[in-house]
Amino acid sequence: MPLVNGYCTLAELIARTETSGIDSTLERVIEAASRAIDRSCNRVFYQSSETRTYTADSVDWLPIDDLISVTSLVTDDDGDRTYETTWVTTDYDLTPDNAALRSEPYTAIATAPNGTRSFPRQRRGVRITGLFGWPAIPDQITEACLILAHRYVRRQNSPEGVI
Numbered sequence: 001m002p003l004v005n006g007y008c009t010l011a012e013l014i015a016r017t018e019t020s021g022i023d024s025t026l027e028r029v030i031e032a033a034s035r036a037i038d039r040s041c042n043r044v045f046y047q048s049s050e051t052r053t054y055t056a057d058s059v060d061w062l063p064i065d066d067l068i069s070v071t072s073l074v075t076d077d078d079g080d081r082t083y084e085t086t087w088v089t090t091d092y093d094l095t096p097d098n099a100a101l102r103s104e105p106y107t108a109i110a111t112a113p114n115g116t117r118s119f120p121r122q123r124r125g126v127r128i129t130g131l132f133g134w135p136a137i138p139d140q141i142t143e144a145c146l147i148l149a150h151r152y153v154r155r156q157n158s159p160e161g162v163i
Helices: 010-017 023-041 139-155
Strands: 048-054 061-075 092-095 106-111 126-132
Touching (some): 010 139, 048 061, 061 092
Antiparallel strands (some): 061 106, 061 126, 092 106
């Protein structure tokens, strides 16, 4: 089974563990370590094109999952789950400012000062289609994945907890 959304490469783990010939096992270990990091950080660092819905607590500010880019932002203004209002890019600002320059994701959307829209206060009133995750996997996450995956590989030699 090929590696999916791992935070380090098979070659990096083989170099770290000086282990080869068990690629499928190492790929599973990388996947397990990567998902453990996701759970620990309460976010994912891999990229995924998706459509997600949000409930706004404010008419001018919407916290969102880590986002790289927006394909479409639409709102349901009357709560009927028909997203009838399509926003244009001049209606909103992605924040924090300059996140893309730092290779970080956007984590909120604010209404633009001269925009014509506001977020509806409807449950699941905002639907965003875009690329979620991080623009690039941070070096710290790759190193954490290598450390954890190496620990998992060594653990097979100590099923009772002592090596």
